[in-house]
Amino acid sequence: DQQVKQNSPSLSVQEGRISILNCDYTNSMFDYFLWYKKYPAEGPTFLISISSIKDKNEDGRFTVFLNKSAKHLSLHIVPSQPGDSAVYFCAASARTGANNLFFGTGTRLTVIP
Amino acid sequence: DSGVTQTPKHLITATGQRVTLRCSPRSGDLSVYWYQQSLDQGLQFLIQYYNGEERAKGNILERFSAQQFPDLHSELNLSSLELGDSALYFCASSPSGSGRAMGFFGPGTRLTVL
Numbered sequence: 591d592q593q594v595k596q597n598s599p600s601l602s603v604q605e606g607r608i609s610i611l612n613c614d615y616t617n618s619m620f621d622y623f624l625w626y627k628k629y630p631a632e633g634p635t636f637l638i639s640i641s642s643i644k645d646k647n648e649d650g651r652f653t654v655f656l657n658k659s660a661k662h663l664s665l666h667i668v669p670s671q672p673g674d675s676a677v678y679f680c681a682a683s684a685r686t687g688a689n690n691l692f693f694g695t696g697t698r699l700t701v702i703p
Numbered sequence: 704d705s706g707v708t709q710t711p712k713h714l715i716t717a718t719g720q721r722v723t724l725r726c727s728p729r730s731g732d733l734s735v736y737w738y739q740q741s742l743d744q745g746l747q748f749l750i751q752y753y754n755g756e757e758r759a760k761g762n763i764l765e766r767f768s769a770q771q772f773p774d775l776h777s778e779l780n781l782s783s784l785e786l787g788d789s790a791l792y793f794c795a796s797s798p799s800g801s802g803r804a805m806g807f808f809g810p811g812t813r814l815t816v817l
Contacts, residue, residue: 633808
């Protein structure tokens with residue numbers, strides 16, 4: 591059972607425009623969320639995270655929004671750059687229980703120059 | 704470079720065989736996590752070790768086992784391999800026992816079972 595879902599396998603955006611990547615979760619015990627970026631032949635790289643006590647966290651061009659009532663989060667990249675082309679994974683962790691992260695299946699972002 | 708190293712990068716083997724994947728965490732990190740990524744799937748948590756002891760277990764098959772050595776490197780042993788075990792295996796490390804600090808993944812080992 592996939593507790594973290596990324597329903598869009600791919601997204602194409604023009605350079606300079608906004609990229610919005612979406613993620614939904616089902617487990618109400620999740621209280622910490624992370625986004626990772628992955629290039630081919632490399633491991634995932636941590637991008638940005640957000641705790642459930644916040645609804646927004648910003649780091650440079652990257653902003654993560656959390657809507658707890660909808661169990662939805664999104665990653666905004668503004669402005670998008672060709673170097674942002676990668677697979678983006680959403681992950682979540684619960685306040686109790688195992689220490690691991692639950693990952694979505696990823697969204698492949700292509701930024702067109 | 705995340706500071707987490709994994710060897711080998713690629714492994715091709717036959718069904719029924721046994722392989723060992725190795726992970727060296729970042730200097731100072733006590734926790735090692737193993738994840739499996741099958742085709743078009745997200746990363747699935749297998750197992751976590753913290754300072755030499757098993758800390759958490761995920762969907763790890765009985766044919767798979769892991770350990771963490773005194774120098775903190777970890778090995779994931781996969782035995783009686785099946786075609787469905789073909790996947791990318793990632794290792795991640797963190798300073799503490801909490802997965803929330805998991806910022807550093809290795810480049811992965813791609814296992815192909817023929």
